Amino acid sequence: MRIGYLVFNIDGMGGTSRSAITQANALAADHDVRILSVTRTEERSHYAIDRRVVVDRLVDLRDPARPAHDGVPERDAVALHARESALVPARWDAQFTALCDVALEAALPALDVDVLVTVTPGLLVAATELAPGRTVVVHQEHRSSSARTGGLEPLLAHAPRADVVSLLTPGLETWLREQLGGLAPATVVVPNPLPLGFTPRSTLDSRLITTAGRLVGEKQFGRLVEAFALVADDLPGWRLRVCGDGPQRVELLRQVRKWNLWDRVELPGTVTDMAAEWAKASVVALSSKAEGYPLVLQEAMAAGVPAVSFDCPSGPREIIDHDVNGLLVAPQSVNGLASALRRVAGDDDLRRRLGRGALETARQWDAAAVAERWVGIFAEARAARGGRGRLTARAHASAPPAPVDPTAGVDVGGLTPALARHAALAWAVDAARSATDDWLVVPAHERPAPTVVVPMSARTAVLAALARPGCPAYLCLRDPATHGWPERRGAVDVLAGDLRSGMTSAVWLEPWPEVEGRSTVLTTGPSVGCGVEIQFWESAPDGALVSPRRSPYTDRLPERPETVDVEVDGVAVRTLPVMLAPTATEATFPVDVVYTWVNGNDAAWDDARRARLAGLTGTAQTREASGRARFVDRGELRYSLRSLHLFAPWVRRIHLVTAGQVPAWLDTGHPRINLVDHRDLLPADALPTFNSHAIETSLHRIDGLAEHFVYLNDDMLLGRPVRPETFFSPSGLTSVFLSTLAVGLNDAPGAAPFAKAAWNNRALLQEAFGAVVTHHLAHAPYAHRVSVLGELAARFPEALAATARSPFRSDTDVSTLSSLAQHYGLLTGTAFVGDAEAHPLTFVNLSNSGVERLLRQALDRQQDFLCLGDHHDHALGADSLDRALAAFFERYYPVRAPWEREGS
Structure with missing residues (x-):
């Protein structure tokens, strides 16, 4: 079989290049193997390459100031190398340049191999774009793809065009298949092989903890030094050796000085013979934030050295079998790492048992055995390809079986x-x-x-x-x-x-x-x-x-x-x-809820409305003030009360304020329900009233009402669980959720009664405090305190008394509980501006043509509050709107509340 490896640079040190060279060396005895290195930076590769492996280097960068490629004049080569690659943009991999493009465009279409193996996402892009259609492309992904920030876009975009993608761990394979879904190519899990040749064994007698890698932030060697410092006094004679170099060397030296470990921590720099280092070690430690399939653990275990490591999204957990070949500790837990180091270093028997387990684990990484697996994978990929060219998409590939729904048959009926x-x-x-x-x-x-x-x-x-x-x-x-x-x-x-x-x-x-x-x-x-x-x-x-x-x-x-x-x-x-005790940030006082509700479908009530309206003129005659749409009952109250049962079980008592009406489905004898008549609150000369502004002026007089209560209109509903702290501070201050809608100027033509009430509120407060109200409130549940409302009534008695005696909304109204009290609280220190973004509100305008779509979107439950705003004119027919609402309510609030009558 003719096998090619496409590597960006074969000359330097690095796990990816080393893996490719090891594989090529292991395959060279029985196959025609070549390595295509996009760049050349040294006279010879750092890792030995079998003489039977053909090596082609495309762009010569041994003198970075004079990049070279065969057939390209020096001046052009310099200019091209200074330009960004069009084949592999810098956002995908900044190593590639336009000169790399020229070299790859010349080499890949003429490459005569059966299988081309790529080892980075950028190289995968080049292979799928430029390699001959007959060539099988196998991509080996060497990094922890789900955790990194770079390389995801080209990998996910071009992996479907590969014949096979190999991942280092099962977790990464699952991640890639989930990301690509039906476009996923064939995937395999194959670890990197260990280098060919003799591997010396450790006797585990030396008092040495060793690690290796670039001294960069992701390796977190500072945490390893700290962990060692925590147990150094308990491990006399033990040393920590960190092999490698990098930009954080100075920081690491400072860490050593901080813990006064000059004679216990060694930083020898780059080590050329790590096999000899592992033979000297008794413990290998890994403190990385993220890993792919760490060669450090592989090489150390091949020498029979047990491991101690942070858990990572991939790599260590696939290699370390806890308490069999090493110890795995919680991610980023310095104390856990310290305790594990002390346990292994301080127990000779444990260390030797784990060392035997490490040696047994390492057998699976034998280069010859891994090479044999690759030959089988290559052969299967070629057979699966048959005479076809490489796919440009996987859409016509056989669809994977539909996943089994683990929730099939789950019953959540009646569950809160x-x-x-x-x-x-x-x-x-x-x-x-x-x-x-x-x-x-x-x-x-x-x-x-x-x-x-x-x-x-x-x-x-x-x-x-x-x-x-x-x-x-x-x-x-x-x-x-x-x-x-x-x-x-x-x-x-x-x-x-x-x-x-x-x-x-x-x-x-x-x-x-x-x-x-x-x-x-x-x-x-x-x-x-x-x-x-x-x-x-x-x-x-x-x-x-x-x-x-x-x-x-x-x-x-x-x-x-x-x-x-x-x-x-x-x-x-x-x-x-x-x-056990309440915290200083917890609201522990009782909280009640107050509703105002009317059944506008009640003929007797509607007759009273008409009679009351007959002798009035002006604003009262407008449909915004007295039209039937203000009073229509679409069943919202039942489901709003269900939302309390589901999402605010901490509410002490619910007070329903009505004009003597009782919902047929409501059990008024339930201990948490208190039915309140307008006659219990408003003066006789204010009745009957059809003005919610008027009713709001007296709600704080409800007998037995808790000092802290939340006021809801029946079109307000909770969308998901909330706590009392959503509405009140621990000291009892009330939250105010402001709308983005400005109050506006007083001369705005055609202003609705609620806007005029806001102007009146503003005038009162500006006269009293010299401050100006700028915004309406969000149409979400309103938090209140009885004592503040009593103070408000005493401070502005004329305005509230006039509003109470307006049977319909008028130009002189104030909106006591839906704006005035909240802004009064802000100005007197009894309220605060709540975080509206933390408690999202979905407003569904029932008059709009898209109401069904909006209701479907609301089913995703991305809102704490839901408001169903009604209007006089509707785009949807009455029957269609009622059906849409009924279906939505039963899906969103399927659990009956305990105060609903049986059979209702």
Whole structure:
């Protein structure tokens, strides 16, 4: 077989070039092998190349000031080398230049090989664009593609045109196939081979911890020095050797000085014979933020040296079998790395057992064995190609089988977010309790979700317990996107089993966000609190448990801390005494909700409206003030109340203010429902009223109303779980969500009554405080305090009294609860401007032609608040609009509230 390797530079040091040379050398005995190096920078390659391998170098850069390529005049070569490549743009790979384009355009179309192997995404681009159509293109991806920021675009754009793409780990293979979907080419997982030749063995007797690599930020050697410093006193005679050079050498020297480790940490620079170094080492340490398939671990294990490493998105977890050939610790956990170093260095028997495991692991990387695998892959790719040329797209390839929906058959009927969180916490606590005695729960308080804390040493046992039979089918596990991992979600037993190979420090147990392709009320994610987080804390050298990230109470837990038993979300748990008390950022006072509602479809009520309107003139006669569209009932109240049941179970009591009307479906005897008549609030000479502004002036007089309450119109609904802190500060200040809509100037023609009320509000406040109101409020739930409303009524009695006696909206109204009180609070220090971006609002104008599309979009549950604004004129027919709303309501709020009458 004729096999070619396309490499950017074959001369320097680097794992990619080394892998290509090793493969070529191993294949050269039985095949015609050549290496095409885009550039030449040295007289000879750093790594030995078998004499049977043909090497072609295209662009000579041995003198960077005089780049050269056969047939191109020197002056032209210099100019071309200064220009960006058109074949592989700089945003894809800045190494390529226009001179590289000329060289590749001359060489690749004439290349006579059966298989061409590329080793970077930029080279893949060149091969798929320029290689002969008969040539099979196999791409070997050497980097942790899902974590890096460069190279993703050309890889994803051109991988579908390759015959085969090889990844270093199963995780990267899964990532690539998920990214490309039906366009994915054939993929394989093949590790890099170890170099041919003799590999000396370590006796594991020297007191030496060794690592190697470029001294750059991604390698995080400073963290390794810090970890060694934490246990250096416990490891007399042990040294740390960091082989390599790079831009962070000075910083590393400063780190050594900081920890006073001049005689314990060695920085020998670049080492040409790493095989000899591994033979001297007793432990190999890896502290990288991200890796592909680290050659450092491969070479060290080939010498029988056990490994200690941070977990990474790829690489170390595929190589290190925890407690078999090394120890894997949580990502970025310096304390965990320190404890692991001390454990391996301080225990001769453990070190030798892990060393034997390392040597056994290394057998799979034998160059001859890997070469044999490649021959089989090349042959299969050629056979699959047959007589066809290379594909320019994969669209006509056989479609992969449809994935099995893990939520098929899951029943979420009647399930609320609170019930789901209770189930998740109960299951997580049972798993922790069965795995270890050292566990506790951090209650949520004002945060979205509680946290179950267990030691990292119990991680495997906890995951196994989570996967045991009996977990509710509506729960899943989520592996969050941290430290470079892409987020993953899966069935509890499946993902728990997969996670056991790594040492990630957190997992979420929560409901599926969708069931059989449809969103449910069980909105998930760390911001809404329908689940529970399980954190695995690493052990520090002093025995303390260390948090994987900043914790609200402490980043360290002493061994066997004193705990107390308590109930959290209905589950018996243990926690620390300090975690029982309310926090300074938590709103703990009772909060009520007040609704104003009218059934405009009631004939008797409508007769009263007409009679009251008959003797009035002016603004009252406009449809904006008294038209029936202001009072039409589309069933919104029932579903708005359901939204409270689902997403605000902390509400103490719900007060429904009506004109003596009662919804047929409402159980008024329910202890959380209080029906209030207008006659209980407004003076007799103000009744009957059909003006929401008038009703707002007196809502603070509701008997038994909590000091803090949230006022909703029936067209306001909650979209996903919220907490009291959304509306109130811990001290009881009320949040004000401002609209982007300006109040405008007082002479605006044709202004609606709500705008005129805003002008009146502004005039009152400007006279009292000298400040000007500029914006309306967002049409979202309004937070209020009874005492502030009483103060407001006392300060502006004439304006409120006149508004209370306006039976329909008028030009003299103030909008007490939907603007005036909020701005008064801002000016008197009882309110604050809320973060509207943190609590998104979706406004659906029911009169618009796109209402059905907007309702479908809202089903994605990307909003905390939802408002269904009605109007007098509608683009959609009445029956069509009613059907669309009914379908939306039942999908968005399918769970009945406990105050709904049976059979209604």
